[in-house]
Amino acid sequence: xxxxxxxxxxxxxxxxxxxxxxxxxxxxxxxxxxxxxxxxxxxxxxxxxxxxxxxxxxxxxxxxxxxxxxxxxxxxxxxxxxxxxxxxxxxxxxxxxxxxxxxxxxxxxxxxxxxxxxxxxxxxxxxxxxxxxxxxxxxxxxxxxxxxxxxxxxxxxxxxxxxxxxxxxxxxxxxxxxxxxxxxxxxxxxxxxxxxxxxxxxxxxxxxxxxxxxxxxxxxxxxxxxxxxxxxxxxxxxxxxxxxxxxxxxxxxxxxxxxxxxxxxxxxxxxxxxxxxxxxxxxxxxxxxxxxxxxxxx
Amino acid sequence: xxxxxxxxxxxxxxxxxxxxxxxxxxxxxxxxxxxxxxxxxxxxxxxxxxxxxxxxxxxxxxxxxxxxxxxxxxxxxxxxxxxxxxxxxxxxxxxxxxxxxxxxxxxxxxxxxxxxxxxxxxxxxxxxxxxxxxxxxxxxxxxxxxxxxxxxxxxxxxxxxxxxxxxxxxxxxxxxxxxxxxxxxxxxxxxxxxxxxxxxxxxxxxxxxxxxxxxxxxxxxxxxxxxxxxxxxxxxxxxxxxxxxxxxxxxxxxxxxxxxxxxxxxxxxxxxxxxxxxxxxxxxxxxxxxxxxxxxxx
Numbered sequence: 001x002x003x004x005x006x007x008x009x010x011x012x013x014x015x016x017x018x019x020x021x022x023x024x025x026x027x028x029x030x031x032x033x034x035x036x037x038x039x040x041x042x043x044x045x046x047x048x049x050x051x052x053x054x055x056x057x058x059x060x061x062x063x064x065x066x067x068x069x070x071x072x073x074x075x076x077x078x079x080x081x082x083x084x085x086x087x088x089x090x091x092x093x094x095x096x097x098x099x100x101x102x103x104x105x106x107x108x109x110x111x112x113x114x115x116x117x118x119x120x121x122x123x124x125x126x127x128x129x130x131x132x133x134x135x136x137x138x139x140x141x142x143x144x145x146x147x148x149x150x151x152x153x154x155x156x157x158x159x160x161x162x163x164x165x166x167x168x169x170x171x172x173x174x175x176x177x178x179x180x181x182x183x184x185x186x187x188x189x190x191x192x193x194x195x196x197x198x199x200x201x202x203x204x205x206x207x208x209x210x211x212x213x214x215x216x217x218x219x220x221x222x223x224x225x226x227x228x229x230x231x232x233x234x235x236x237x238x239x240x241x242x243x244x245x246x247x248x249x250x251x252x253x254x255x256x257x258x259x260x261x262x263x264x265x266x267x268x269x270x271x272x273x274x275x276x277x278x279x280x281x282x283x284x285x286x287x288x289x290x291x292x293x294x295x296x297x298x
Numbered sequence: 299x300x301x302x303x304x305x306x307x308x309x310x311x312x313x314x315x316x317x318x319x320x321x322x323x324x325x326x327x328x329x330x331x332x333x334x335x336x337x338x339x340x341x342x343x344x345x346x347x348x349x350x351x352x353x354x355x356x357x358x359x360x361x362x363x364x365x366x367x368x369x370x371x372x373x374x375x376x377x378x379x380x381x382x383x384x385x386x387x388x389x390x391x392x393x394x395x396x397x398x399x400x401x402x403x404x405x406x407x408x409x410x411x412x413x414x415x416x417x418x419x420x421x422x423x424x425x426x427x428x429x430x431x432x433x434x435x436x437x438x439x440x441x442x443x444x445x446x447x448x449x450x451x452x453x454x455x456x457x458x459x460x461x462x463x464x465x466x467x468x469x470x471x472x473x474x475x476x477x478x479x480x481x482x483x484x485x486x487x488x489x490x491x492x493x494x495x496x497x498x499x500x501x502x503x504x505x506x507x508x509x510x511x512x513x514x515x516x517x518x519x520x521x522x523x524x525x526x527x528x529x530x531x532x533x534x535x536x537x538x539x540x541x542x543x544x545x546x547x548x549x550x551x552x553x554x555x556x557x558x559x560x561x562x563x564x565x566x567x568x569x570x571x572x573x574x575x576x577x578x579x580x581x582x583x584x585x586x587x588x589x590x591x592x593x594x595x596x
Contacts, residue, residue, distance in 0.1 A: 169502070213475065
Protein backbone atom coordinates (compact mmCIF):
# COMPACT_ATOMS: atom_id res chain seq x y z
CA UNK A 1 0.00 0.00 0.00
CA UNK A 2 0.99 3.61 -0.60
CA UNK A 3 1.06 4.46 3.08
CA UNK A 4 3.85 1.95 3.59
CA UNK A 5 6.13 4.31 1.65
CA UNK A 6 8.81 5.85 3.81
CA UNK A 7 9.26 9.52 2.97
CA UNK A 8 12.40 11.49 3.74
CA UNK A 9 12.20 15.28 4.07
CA UNK A 10 15.33 17.43 4.17
CA UNK A 11 15.02 21.16 4.87
CA UNK A 12 12.40 22.16 7.45
CA UNK A 13 12.11 25.89 6.83
CA UNK A 14 9.04 28.09 6.36
CA UNK A 15 7.79 25.81 3.57
CA UNK A 16 9.45 22.47 4.35
CA UNK A 17 8.17 22.08 7.91
CA UNK A 18 4.44 22.39 7.15
CA UNK A 19 4.84 20.22 4.03
CA UNK A 20 6.56 17.46 6.06
CA UNK A 21 3.83 17.81 8.72
CA UNK A 22 1.11 17.22 6.11
CA UNK A 23 2.91 14.11 4.81
CA UNK A 24 3.17 12.81 8.37
CA UNK A 25 -0.49 13.61 9.12
CA UNK A 26 -1.54 11.69 6.00
CA UNK A 27 -0.13 8.53 7.57
CA UNK A 28 3.22 8.11 5.82
CA UNK A 29 6.28 7.19 7.83
CA UNK A 30 8.53 10.27 7.68
CA UNK A 31 12.27 10.65 8.31
CA UNK A 32 13.46 14.25 8.65
CA UNK A 33 16.74 16.11 8.54
CA UNK A 34 17.57 19.76 9.03
CA UNK A 35 20.97 21.38 9.46
CA UNK A 36 19.88 23.22 12.59
CA UNK A 37 18.57 20.42 14.76
CA UNK A 38 16.00 22.49 16.71
CA UNK A 39 13.67 22.68 13.71
CA UNK A 40 13.30 18.89 13.70
CA UNK A 41 11.86 18.65 17.23
CA UNK A 42 8.25 19.54 16.38
CA UNK A 43 8.14 16.80 13.75
CA UNK A 44 9.86 14.24 15.98
CA UNK A 45 7.28 15.01 18.69
CA UNK A 46 4.58 14.20 16.14
CA UNK A 47 6.14 10.84 15.26
CA UNK A 48 8.78 11.52 12.60
CA UNK A 49 12.10 9.71 12.75
CA UNK A 50 15.33 11.72 12.91
CA UNK A 51 18.00 11.26 10.25
CA UNK A 52 21.64 12.03 10.98
CA UNK A 53 22.53 13.30 7.49
CA UNK A 54 20.97 13.57 4.02
CA UNK A 55 22.66 10.24 3.16
CA UNK A 56 21.17 8.61 6.26
CA UNK A 57 17.65 9.92 5.51
CA UNK A 58 18.00 8.68 1.94
CA UNK A 59 19.02 5.16 3.02
CA UNK A 60 15.81 4.84 5.07
CA UNK A 61 13.45 6.37 2.45
CA UNK A 62 11.56 5.28 -0.66
CA UNK A 63 11.07 8.91 -1.67
CA UNK A 64 13.34 11.69 -0.45
CA UNK A 65 12.48 15.38 -0.68
CA UNK A 66 14.58 18.52 -0.37
CA UNK A 67 13.33 22.04 0.33
CA UNK A 68 16.29 24.42 0.49
CA UNK A 69 16.99 28.11 -0.18
CA UNK A 70 18.90 28.09 -3.47
CA UNK A 71 20.69 26.08 -6.18
CA UNK A 72 24.05 25.66 -4.38
CA UNK A 73 22.28 24.29 -1.28
CA UNK A 74 20.42 21.64 -3.27
CA UNK A 75 23.52 20.72 -5.28
CA UNK A 76 25.48 20.21 -2.05
CA UNK A 77 22.79 18.20 -0.26
CA UNK A 78 22.12 16.07 -3.35
CA UNK A 79 25.63 15.48 -4.66
CA UNK A 80 28.05 16.52 -1.88
CA UNK A 81 29.65 14.58 0.99
CA UNK A 82 27.06 12.82 3.19
CA UNK A 83 24.56 13.84 0.53
CA UNK A 84 21.70 11.98 -1.08
CA UNK A 85 24.10 10.47 -3.61
CA UNK A 86 25.70 8.49 -0.77
CA UNK A 87 22.44 6.89 0.34
CA UNK A 88 20.91 5.82 -2.96
CA UNK A 89 19.34 2.38 -3.43
CA UNK A 90 17.21 0.70 -6.11
CA UNK A 91 13.78 2.29 -6.62
CA UNK A 92 14.59 5.56 -4.84
CA UNK A 93 12.82 8.70 -6.10
CA UNK A 94 14.30 12.13 -5.36
CA UNK A 95 12.01 15.17 -5.39
CA UNK A 96 13.18 18.75 -4.97
CA UNK A 97 10.56 21.25 -3.77
CA UNK A 98 13.06 24.13 -3.78
CA UNK A 99 13.04 26.88 -6.39
CA UNK A 100 16.39 26.57 -8.17
CA UNK A 101 17.87 26.99 -11.64
CA UNK A 102 16.47 24.59 -14.25
CA UNK A 103 20.07 23.80 -15.25
CA UNK A 104 20.92 22.79 -11.66
CA UNK A 105 17.85 20.54 -11.54
CA UNK A 106 18.99 18.88 -14.77
CA UNK A 107 22.54 18.45 -13.45
CA UNK A 108 21.28 16.70 -10.31
CA UNK A 109 18.88 14.53 -12.30
CA UNK A 110 21.64 13.38 -14.66
CA UNK A 111 24.07 12.66 -11.81
CA UNK A 112 21.57 10.62 -9.81
CA UNK A 113 20.27 8.77 -12.87
CA UNK A 114 23.71 7.14 -13.19
CA UNK A 115 22.89 5.51 -9.82
CA UNK A 116 19.43 4.45 -10.97
CA UNK A 117 17.58 7.21 -9.11
CA UNK A 118 14.66 8.97 -10.81
CA UNK A 119 14.41 12.69 -10.02
CA UNK A 120 11.59 15.21 -10.09
CA UNK A 121 11.98 18.96 -9.87
CA UNK A 122 8.77 20.01 -8.15
CA UNK A 123 8.86 23.66 -7.06
CA UNK A 124 5.71 24.98 -5.45
CA UNK A 125 3.76 28.20 -5.25
CA UNK A 126 1.13 29.22 -2.73
CA UNK A 127 3.30 30.43 0.15
CA UNK A 128 3.46 29.26 3.74
CA UNK A 129 -0.33 29.32 4.03
CA UNK A 130 -0.65 27.00 1.02
CA UNK A 131 2.01 24.75 2.55
CA UNK A 132 0.11 24.59 5.87
CA UNK A 133 -3.24 23.93 4.21
CA UNK A 134 -1.88 21.42 1.69
CA UNK A 135 -3.16 23.56 -1.19
CA UNK A 136 0.10 24.32 -3.02
CA UNK A 137 0.45 24.47 -6.78
CA UNK A 138 3.17 21.97 -7.75
CA UNK A 139 5.01 22.28 -11.07
CA UNK A 140 6.66 18.96 -11.91
CA UNK A 141 9.51 18.13 -14.28
CA UNK A 142 10.93 14.65 -14.72
CA UNK A 143 9.96 11.09 -15.71
CA UNK A 144 6.30 10.16 -15.49
CA UNK A 145 6.98 6.88 -13.69
CA UNK A 146 8.58 8.81 -10.83
CA UNK A 147 5.56 11.13 -10.68
CA UNK A 148 3.21 8.13 -10.63
CA UNK A 149 5.10 6.64 -7.68
CA UNK A 150 5.21 9.96 -5.79
CA UNK A 151 1.66 11.05 -6.60
CA UNK A 152 0.06 9.74 -3.36
CA UNK A 153 2.51 11.89 -1.39
CA UNK A 154 2.33 14.96 -3.65
CA UNK A 155 -1.45 15.04 -3.49
CA UNK A 156 -1.40 15.57 0.29
CA UNK A 157 0.78 18.69 -0.09
CA UNK A 158 -0.75 20.31 -3.20
CA UNK A 159 -4.14 20.81 -4.77
CA UNK A 160 -2.90 21.35 -8.32
CA UNK A 161 -0.13 19.12 -9.67
CA UNK A 162 0.93 19.67 -13.28
CA UNK A 163 3.42 17.47 -15.09
CA UNK A 164 5.07 20.15 -17.21
CA UNK A 165 7.65 17.95 -18.98
CA UNK A 166 11.08 16.40 -18.56
CA UNK A 167 13.74 17.24 -16.02
CA UNK A 168 13.97 21.00 -15.35
CA UNK A 169 10.51 21.76 -16.75
CA UNK A 170 9.03 22.26 -13.29
CA UNK A 171 11.70 24.88 -12.52
CA UNK A 172 11.06 26.55 -15.88
CA UNK A 173 7.35 26.82 -15.02
CA UNK A 174 8.27 28.33 -11.65
CA UNK A 175 10.53 30.87 -13.37
CA UNK A 176 7.67 31.72 -15.74
CA UNK A 177 5.35 32.11 -12.76
CA UNK A 178 7.75 34.55 -11.10
CA UNK A 179 8.03 36.65 -14.29
CA UNK A 180 4.27 37.25 -14.18
CA UNK A 181 4.05 37.72 -10.41
CA UNK A 182 6.86 40.30 -10.43
CA UNK A 183 5.25 42.14 -13.37
CA UNK A 184 1.92 42.35 -11.56
CA UNK A 185 3.48 43.52 -8.29
CA UNK A 186 5.52 46.27 -9.94
CA UNK A 187 2.63 47.39 -12.17
CA UNK A 188 0.39 47.61 -9.10
CA UNK A 189 2.94 49.82 -7.36
CA UNK A 190 3.34 52.05 -10.39
CA UNK A 191 -0.37 52.46 -11.05
CA UNK A 192 -1.20 53.21 -7.41
CA UNK A 193 1.41 55.95 -7.15
CA UNK A 194 0.46 57.43 -10.53
CA UNK A 195 -3.19 57.48 -9.48
CA UNK A 196 -2.45 59.19 -6.19
CA UNK A 197 -0.05 61.83 -7.54
CA UNK A 198 -2.31 62.60 -10.50
CA UNK A 199 -5.15 63.28 -8.08
CA UNK A 200 -7.39 60.20 -7.99
CA UNK A 201 -8.28 57.97 -5.02
CA UNK A 202 -6.18 54.80 -5.51
CA UNK A 203 -8.88 52.65 -3.87
CA UNK A 204 -11.48 53.95 -6.33
CA UNK A 205 -9.11 53.31 -9.23
CA UNK A 206 -8.66 49.69 -8.12
CA UNK A 207 -12.44 49.32 -7.83
CA UNK A 208 -12.83 50.65 -11.38
CA UNK A 209 -10.23 48.42 -13.04
CA UNK A 210 -10.17 45.20 -10.98
CA UNK A 211 -12.70 43.23 -13.00
CA UNK A 212 -11.68 44.18 -16.55
CA UNK A 213 -8.64 43.35 -18.65
CA UNK A 214 -6.35 44.37 -15.75
CA UNK A 215 -7.84 41.70 -13.46
CA UNK A 216 -5.25 39.54 -11.71
CA UNK A 217 -4.53 37.65 -8.52
CA UNK A 218 -2.35 40.54 -7.33
CA UNK A 219 -5.08 43.21 -7.70
CA UNK A 220 -7.59 40.79 -6.14
CA UNK A 221 -5.46 40.17 -3.05
CA UNK A 222 -2.92 42.89 -2.37
CA UNK A 223 -4.29 46.47 -2.67
CA UNK A 224 -6.42 46.33 0.50
CA UNK A 225 -3.35 45.22 2.48
CA UNK A 226 -1.36 48.18 1.13
CA UNK A 227 -4.23 50.58 1.89
CA UNK A 228 -4.24 49.23 5.47
CA UNK A 229 -0.50 49.93 5.74
CA UNK A 230 0.28 46.19 5.88
CA UNK A 231 3.51 45.35 4.05
CA UNK A 232 4.39 42.21 6.00
CA UNK A 233 4.80 38.90 4.16
CA UNK A 234 3.18 36.92 2.50
CA UNK A 235 6.07 36.22 0.20
CA UNK A 236 9.30 37.90 1.23
CA UNK A 237 11.02 40.41 -1.05
CA UNK A 238 14.41 38.69 -0.82
CA UNK A 239 12.84 35.41 -1.98
CA UNK A 240 11.23 37.21 -4.93
CA UNK A 241 14.61 38.80 -5.73
CA UNK A 242 16.32 35.41 -5.49
CA UNK A 243 13.76 33.82 -7.81
CA UNK A 244 14.17 36.67 -10.32
CA UNK A 245 17.92 36.10 -10.16
CA UNK A 246 17.23 32.52 -11.25
CA UNK A 247 15.01 33.82 -14.06
CA UNK A 248 17.70 36.17 -15.36
CA UNK A 249 20.48 33.55 -15.05
CA UNK A 250 18.31 31.07 -16.92
CA UNK A 251 17.50 33.65 -19.59
CA UNK A 252 21.19 34.28 -20.13
CA UNK A 253 21.95 30.54 -20.23
CA UNK A 254 19.36 29.82 -22.90
CA UNK A 255 19.81 32.99 -24.99
CA UNK A 256 16.67 34.82 -23.93
CA UNK A 257 16.34 38.61 -23.59
CA UNK A 258 13.80 39.81 -21.02
CA UNK A 259 13.70 43.63 -21.06
CA UNK A 260 10.78 44.09 -18.69
CA UNK A 261 11.73 41.35 -16.21
CA UNK A 262 15.26 42.81 -16.15
CA UNK A 263 13.86 46.10 -14.84
CA UNK A 264 11.54 44.35 -12.39
CA UNK A 265 14.52 42.35 -11.09
CA UNK A 266 16.39 45.59 -10.44
CA UNK A 267 13.42 47.01 -8.52
CA UNK A 268 13.26 43.93 -6.26
CA UNK A 269 17.04 44.06 -5.83
CA UNK A 270 16.57 47.70 -4.77
CA UNK A 271 14.23 46.53 -1.99
CA UNK A 272 17.12 44.56 -0.48
CA UNK A 273 19.45 47.57 -0.54
CA UNK A 274 16.73 49.87 0.83
CA UNK A 275 16.07 47.81 3.95
CA UNK A 276 12.91 46.11 2.69
CA UNK A 277 14.19 42.54 2.28
CA UNK A 278 11.85 41.05 4.89
CA UNK A 279 8.72 42.81 3.58
CA UNK A 280 6.08 41.32 1.29
CA UNK A 281 6.78 41.36 -2.45
CA UNK A 282 3.86 43.81 -2.86
CA UNK A 283 5.99 46.28 -0.86
CA UNK A 284 7.99 46.88 -4.06
CA UNK A 285 5.69 49.91 -4.22
CA UNK A 286 8.13 51.31 -1.64
CA UNK A 287 10.79 51.61 -4.35
CA UNK A 288 8.37 53.54 -6.58
CA UNK A 289 7.39 55.74 -3.63
CA UNK A 290 11.02 56.50 -3.02
CA UNK A 291 11.65 57.33 -6.69
CA UNK A 292 8.62 59.65 -6.68
CA UNK A 293 9.18 61.30 -3.29
CA UNK A 294 5.80 60.26 -1.95
CA UNK A 295 4.03 57.61 0.15
CA UNK A 296 0.81 55.80 -0.61
CA UNK A 297 -1.94 57.37 1.53
CA UNK A 298 -0.14 60.66 2.15
CA UNK B 299 -38.92 60.50 -18.66
CA UNK B 300 -35.33 59.42 -19.30
CA UNK B 301 -36.05 58.21 -22.78
CA UNK B 302 -37.04 61.75 -23.76
CA UNK B 303 -33.38 62.72 -23.40
CA UNK B 304 -31.80 63.59 -26.72
CA UNK B 305 -28.30 62.12 -26.94
CA UNK B 306 -25.62 63.43 -29.29
CA UNK B 307 -22.78 61.13 -30.34
CA UNK B 308 -19.69 62.48 -32.11
CA UNK B 309 -17.09 60.02 -33.44
CA UNK B 310 -18.44 56.81 -34.95
CA UNK B 311 -15.31 54.64 -35.07
CA UNK B 312 -14.71 51.07 -33.97
CA UNK B 313 -16.02 51.91 -30.49
CA UNK B 314 -18.28 54.91 -31.10
CA UNK B 315 -20.55 53.32 -33.69
CA UNK B 316 -21.64 50.29 -31.64
CA UNK B 317 -22.01 52.47 -28.52
CA UNK B 318 -24.27 54.92 -30.41
CA UNK B 319 -26.23 51.95 -31.81
CA UNK B 320 -26.91 50.64 -28.31
CA UNK B 321 -28.10 54.07 -27.14
CA UNK B 322 -30.42 54.24 -30.15
CA UNK B 323 -31.68 50.68 -29.59
CA UNK B 324 -32.49 51.52 -25.95
CA UNK B 325 -35.02 54.06 -27.21
CA UNK B 326 -33.20 57.37 -26.85
CA UNK B 327 -33.37 59.93 -29.63
CA UNK B 328 -29.85 60.10 -31.05
CA UNK B 329 -28.14 62.78 -33.14
CA UNK B 330 -24.84 61.72 -34.71
CA UNK B 331 -21.84 63.39 -36.26
CA UNK B 332 -18.71 61.97 -37.83
CA UNK B 333 -16.07 63.76 -39.88
CA UNK B 334 -16.27 61.19 -42.67
CA UNK B 335 -19.97 61.18 -43.49
CA UNK B 336 -20.17 57.56 -44.68
CA UNK B 337 -19.89 56.18 -41.15
CA UNK B 338 -23.12 57.97 -40.16
CA UNK B 339 -25.32 56.18 -42.70
CA UNK B 340 -25.88 52.97 -40.74
CA UNK B 341 -27.10 54.93 -37.74
CA UNK B 342 -29.27 57.24 -39.84
CA UNK B 343 -30.86 54.16 -41.44
CA UNK B 344 -31.71 52.96 -37.94
CA UNK B 345 -33.39 56.25 -37.03
CA UNK B 346 -30.64 58.56 -35.80
CA UNK B 347 -30.67 62.21 -36.84
CA UNK B 348 -27.72 63.72 -38.67
CA UNK B 349 -25.86 66.68 -37.22
CA UNK B 350 -23.92 69.06 -39.46
CA UNK B 351 -21.15 69.83 -36.95
CA UNK B 352 -20.27 69.17 -33.30
CA UNK B 353 -21.88 72.54 -32.46
CA UNK B 354 -25.04 71.54 -34.30
CA UNK B 355 -25.26 68.14 -32.54
CA UNK B 356 -24.74 69.89 -29.21
CA UNK B 357 -27.54 72.39 -29.81
CA UNK B 358 -29.99 69.53 -30.33
CA UNK B 359 -28.81 67.35 -27.40
CA UNK B 360 -29.31 67.08 -23.65
CA UNK B 361 -26.21 64.92 -23.36
CA UNK B 362 -23.42 64.99 -25.93
CA UNK B 363 -20.72 62.32 -26.21
CA UNK B 364 -17.38 62.25 -28.00
CA UNK B 365 -15.37 59.16 -28.90
CA UNK B 366 -12.19 60.21 -30.73
CA UNK B 367 -8.64 58.92 -31.18
CA UNK B 368 -6.54 61.18 -28.98
CA UNK B 369 -6.30 64.30 -26.80
CA UNK B 370 -5.87 66.87 -29.62
CA UNK B 371 -8.97 65.51 -31.42
CA UNK B 372 -11.14 65.87 -28.34
CA UNK B 373 -9.74 69.32 -27.52
CA UNK B 374 -10.56 70.50 -31.06
CA UNK B 375 -14.08 69.04 -31.18
CA UNK B 376 -14.88 70.32 -27.69
CA UNK B 377 -13.31 73.77 -27.74
CA UNK B 378 -12.47 74.56 -31.39
CA UNK B 379 -14.46 76.31 -34.16
CA UNK B 380 -17.86 74.69 -34.74
CA UNK B 381 -17.11 72.67 -31.61
CA UNK B 382 -19.26 71.73 -28.66
CA UNK B 383 -18.44 75.03 -27.01
CA UNK B 384 -20.42 76.81 -29.74
CA UNK B 385 -23.59 74.81 -29.11
CA UNK B 386 -23.84 74.87 -25.32
CA UNK B 387 -27.12 75.57 -23.55
CA UNK B 388 -28.39 75.34 -19.96
CA UNK B 389 -28.40 71.81 -18.51
CA UNK B 390 -26.12 70.29 -21.15
CA UNK B 391 -23.88 67.42 -20.01
CA UNK B 392 -20.74 66.58 -22.01
CA UNK B 393 -19.27 63.07 -21.76
CA UNK B 394 -16.02 61.97 -23.38
CA UNK B 395 -15.65 58.22 -23.99
CA UNK B 396 -12.19 58.68 -25.57
CA UNK B 397 -8.96 57.73 -23.81
CA UNK B 398 -7.04 61.00 -23.46
CA UNK B 399 -4.71 62.72 -21.03
CA UNK B 400 -6.26 63.46 -17.62
CA UNK B 401 -4.91 67.01 -17.93
CA UNK B 402 -6.73 67.47 -21.26
CA UNK B 403 -9.96 66.19 -19.68
CA UNK B 404 -9.55 68.71 -16.87
CA UNK B 405 -8.84 71.53 -19.34
CA UNK B 406 -12.05 70.81 -21.27
CA UNK B 407 -14.07 70.47 -18.09
CA UNK B 408 -12.87 73.84 -16.80
CA UNK B 409 -13.48 75.58 -20.12
CA UNK B 410 -17.02 74.23 -20.51
CA UNK B 411 -17.90 74.86 -16.86
CA UNK B 412 -17.57 78.60 -17.54
CA UNK B 413 -20.56 78.11 -19.87
CA UNK B 414 -22.49 76.13 -17.27
CA UNK B 415 -21.81 72.74 -18.84
CA UNK B 416 -21.01 69.77 -16.57
CA UNK B 417 -18.42 67.36 -18.00
CA UNK B 418 -17.60 63.71 -17.40
CA UNK B 419 -14.48 61.93 -18.56
CA UNK B 420 -15.72 58.39 -19.11
CA UNK B 421 -13.15 56.23 -20.90
CA UNK B 422 -14.09 52.62 -21.41
CA UNK B 423 -12.43 49.25 -21.54
CA UNK B 424 -13.72 46.02 -23.00
CA UNK B 425 -12.91 46.49 -26.69
CA UNK B 426 -15.19 46.49 -29.71
CA UNK B 427 -16.93 43.32 -28.51
CA UNK B 428 -17.76 44.97 -25.18
CA UNK B 429 -19.02 48.02 -27.10
CA UNK B 430 -21.27 45.86 -29.31
CA UNK B 431 -22.65 43.88 -26.38
CA UNK B 432 -23.08 46.88 -24.08
CA UNK B 433 -20.81 45.31 -21.49
CA UNK B 434 -18.05 47.93 -21.28
CA UNK B 435 -16.31 48.93 -18.08
CA UNK B 436 -16.76 52.71 -17.72
CA UNK B 437 -14.40 54.75 -15.52
CA UNK B 438 -16.04 58.07 -14.68
CA UNK B 439 -14.52 61.33 -13.48
CA UNK B 440 -16.54 64.50 -12.87
CA UNK B 441 -19.45 65.86 -10.85
CA UNK B 442 -21.91 63.33 -9.43
CA UNK B 443 -24.97 65.31 -10.57
CA UNK B 444 -23.81 64.92 -14.18
CA UNK B 445 -23.33 61.17 -13.65
CA UNK B 446 -26.82 60.92 -12.13
CA UNK B 447 -28.32 62.63 -15.18
CA UNK B 448 -26.33 60.48 -17.64
CA UNK B 449 -26.71 57.20 -15.77
CA UNK B 450 -29.70 55.91 -17.76
CA UNK B 451 -27.66 56.30 -20.95
CA UNK B 452 -24.38 54.96 -19.54
CA UNK B 453 -26.04 51.82 -18.23
CA UNK B 454 -27.06 50.76 -21.74
CA UNK B 455 -23.44 50.89 -22.93
CA UNK B 456 -21.59 49.45 -19.91
CA UNK B 457 -22.08 46.77 -17.29
CA UNK B 458 -19.71 48.27 -14.71
CA UNK B 459 -19.77 52.00 -14.09
CA UNK B 460 -17.45 53.35 -11.38
CA UNK B 461 -17.42 56.97 -10.24
CA UNK B 462 -13.70 57.30 -9.57
CA UNK B 463 -13.65 60.95 -8.52
CA UNK B 464 -13.56 64.49 -9.88
CA UNK B 465 -12.69 65.65 -13.37
CA UNK B 466 -9.83 63.63 -14.87
CA UNK B 467 -10.18 60.71 -12.44
CA UNK B 468 -11.78 58.50 -15.08
CA UNK B 469 -8.80 59.04 -17.36
CA UNK B 470 -6.41 58.35 -14.48
CA UNK B 471 -8.16 55.01 -13.87
CA UNK B 472 -7.86 54.19 -17.57
CA UNK B 473 -4.13 55.01 -17.46
CA UNK B 474 -3.78 52.74 -14.42
CA UNK B 475 -5.65 50.01 -16.27
CA UNK B 476 -3.26 50.26 -19.22
CA UNK B 477 -0.20 50.05 -16.94
CA UNK B 478 -1.40 46.65 -15.69
CA UNK B 479 -2.60 45.38 -19.08
CA UNK B 480 0.73 46.26 -20.73
CA UNK B 481 2.65 44.60 -17.88
CA UNK B 482 0.66 41.38 -18.24
CA UNK B 483 1.02 41.30 -22.04
CA UNK B 484 4.78 41.81 -21.95
CA UNK B 485 5.28 39.35 -19.07
CA UNK B 486 3.27 36.75 -21.00
CA UNK B 487 5.50 37.21 -24.04
CA UNK B 488 8.66 36.99 -21.96
CA UNK B 489 7.62 33.90 -20.02
CA UNK B 490 6.43 32.03 -23.12
CA UNK B 491 9.70 32.59 -24.97
CA UNK B 492 11.81 31.75 -21.90
CA UNK B 493 9.83 28.55 -21.42
CA UNK B 494 10.26 27.48 -25.01
CA UNK B 495 13.97 28.28 -25.32
CA UNK B 496 14.76 26.67 -21.96
CA UNK B 497 13.09 23.48 -23.17
CA UNK B 498 9.57 23.34 -21.71
CA UNK B 499 6.24 23.19 -23.54
CA UNK B 500 4.79 26.71 -23.23
CA UNK B 501 1.23 25.37 -23.17
CA UNK B 502 2.08 23.08 -20.24
CA UNK B 503 3.74 25.97 -18.44
CA UNK B 504 0.59 28.07 -18.80
CA UNK B 505 -1.51 25.16 -17.51
CA UNK B 506 0.79 24.88 -14.48
CA UNK B 507 0.78 28.57 -13.52
CA UNK B 508 -2.61 29.92 -14.67
CA UNK B 509 -4.53 29.38 -11.45
CA UNK B 510 -1.92 30.47 -8.88
CA UNK B 511 -0.44 33.86 -8.00
CA UNK B 512 0.27 34.51 -11.71
CA UNK B 513 -3.43 34.25 -12.61
CA UNK B 514 -4.70 37.15 -14.71
CA UNK B 515 -7.17 38.06 -17.44
CA UNK B 516 -4.34 38.00 -19.96
CA UNK B 517 -3.24 34.42 -19.16
CA UNK B 518 -6.91 33.36 -19.04
CA UNK B 519 -7.67 34.76 -22.49
CA UNK B 520 -4.62 35.19 -24.69
CA UNK B 521 -2.22 32.19 -24.69
CA UNK B 522 -4.51 29.85 -26.66
CA UNK B 523 -4.82 32.51 -29.37
CA UNK B 524 -1.03 32.80 -29.59
CA UNK B 525 -0.64 28.98 -29.68
CA UNK B 526 -3.14 28.96 -32.57
CA UNK B 527 -1.02 31.55 -34.42
CA UNK B 528 -3.75 34.16 -34.02
CA UNK B 529 -2.30 37.65 -33.47
CA UNK B 530 -5.21 39.65 -34.87
CA UNK B 531 -7.01 42.18 -32.68
CA UNK B 532 -8.61 42.30 -30.09
CA UNK B 533 -7.05 45.55 -29.03
CA UNK B 534 -4.67 47.00 -31.56
CA UNK B 535 -1.01 47.51 -30.75
CA UNK B 536 -1.00 51.15 -31.91
CA UNK B 537 -3.87 51.92 -29.54
CA UNK B 538 -1.99 50.28 -26.68
CA UNK B 539 1.11 52.32 -27.62
CA UNK B 540 -0.97 55.51 -27.77
CA UNK B 541 -2.49 54.81 -24.34
CA UNK B 542 0.96 54.13 -22.88
CA UNK B 543 2.10 57.44 -24.35
CA UNK B 544 -0.68 59.08 -22.34
CA UNK B 545 0.48 57.19 -19.24
CA UNK B 546 4.08 58.36 -19.64
CA UNK B 547 3.07 61.98 -20.43
CA UNK B 548 0.84 61.97 -17.37
CA UNK B 549 3.60 60.50 -15.22
CA UNK B 550 5.95 63.27 -16.30
CA UNK B 551 3.31 65.93 -15.71
CA UNK B 552 2.61 64.82 -12.15
CA UNK B 553 6.19 63.92 -11.13
CA UNK B 554 5.87 60.14 -11.28
CA UNK B 555 8.65 57.73 -12.28
CA UNK B 556 7.51 54.45 -13.86
CA UNK B 557 10.57 52.30 -14.61
CA UNK B 558 8.72 49.16 -15.71
CA UNK B 559 5.99 50.89 -17.69
CA UNK B 560 8.69 52.93 -19.44
CA UNK B 561 10.22 49.70 -20.78
CA UNK B 562 6.82 48.27 -21.69
CA UNK B 563 6.02 51.48 -23.57
CA UNK B 564 9.21 51.08 -25.59
CA UNK B 565 8.29 47.49 -26.46
CA UNK B 566 4.86 48.55 -27.74
CA UNK B 567 6.47 51.44 -29.62
CA UNK B 568 8.78 48.85 -31.20
CA UNK B 569 5.73 46.98 -32.51
CA UNK B 570 4.82 50.07 -34.54
CA UNK B 571 8.29 50.32 -36.07
CA UNK B 572 8.44 46.57 -36.74
CA UNK B 573 5.25 46.46 -38.82
CA UNK B 574 2.97 45.12 -36.09
CA UNK B 575 0.82 48.20 -35.46
CA UNK B 576 -2.44 46.55 -36.54
CA UNK B 577 -1.89 43.33 -34.53
CA UNK B 578 -3.35 42.52 -31.12
CA UNK B 579 -1.56 43.89 -28.05
CA UNK B 580 -0.69 40.28 -27.09
CA UNK B 581 1.45 40.21 -30.25
CA UNK B 582 4.05 42.20 -28.31
CA UNK B 583 5.56 38.72 -27.93
CA UNK B 584 6.76 39.35 -31.50
CA UNK B 585 9.22 41.94 -30.18
CA UNK B 586 10.60 39.43 -27.65
CA UNK B 587 10.80 36.78 -30.40
CA UNK B 588 12.78 39.17 -32.52
CA UNK B 589 15.16 40.03 -29.65
CA UNK B 590 15.69 36.31 -29.00
CA UNK B 591 15.96 35.13 -32.60
CA UNK B 592 13.10 32.67 -32.27
CA UNK B 593 9.37 32.23 -32.88
CA UNK B 594 6.77 30.77 -30.56
CA UNK B 595 5.99 27.24 -31.74
CA UNK B 596 9.20 26.77 -33.70
